[in-house]
Amino acid sequence: MNLVDIGHAVRSRRSELGLPQAQLVHLRGLSRQTLVCLENGTLSDLGVNRVGQVMAVLGLDSPKLDT
Structure with a gap:
């Protein structure tokens, strides 16, 4: 998982939770x-x-980052 993927996951989950930035x-x-x-x-x-x-x-698993 790279930083772009993580960012998309963060935005999606934050929106699901109704959590403002x-x-x-x-x-x-x-x-x-x-x-x-x-x-x-x-x-x-x-x-x-x-x-x-x-x-x-956000309750997401810590990613395995691409190196």
């Missing part, structure tokens, strides 16, 4: 711009720990 960024301490770029597939790097934290908040 502002609330997710508050819960995870991200900037809104970082979340927007992640969900749009334009973020170049986020770090494994942060990806895992975002996905955990």
Whole structure:
């Protein structure tokens, strides 16, 4: 799974939960711009720990990242 796939999964799950971007960024301490770029597939790097934290908040399994 790459960062683009993760971003699509995050957006989809966040929408399913009815969780606004502002609330997710508050819960995870991200900037809104970082979340927007992640969900749009334009973020170049986020770090494994942060990806895992975002996905955990949404109840998603931590991905096996492509290397």
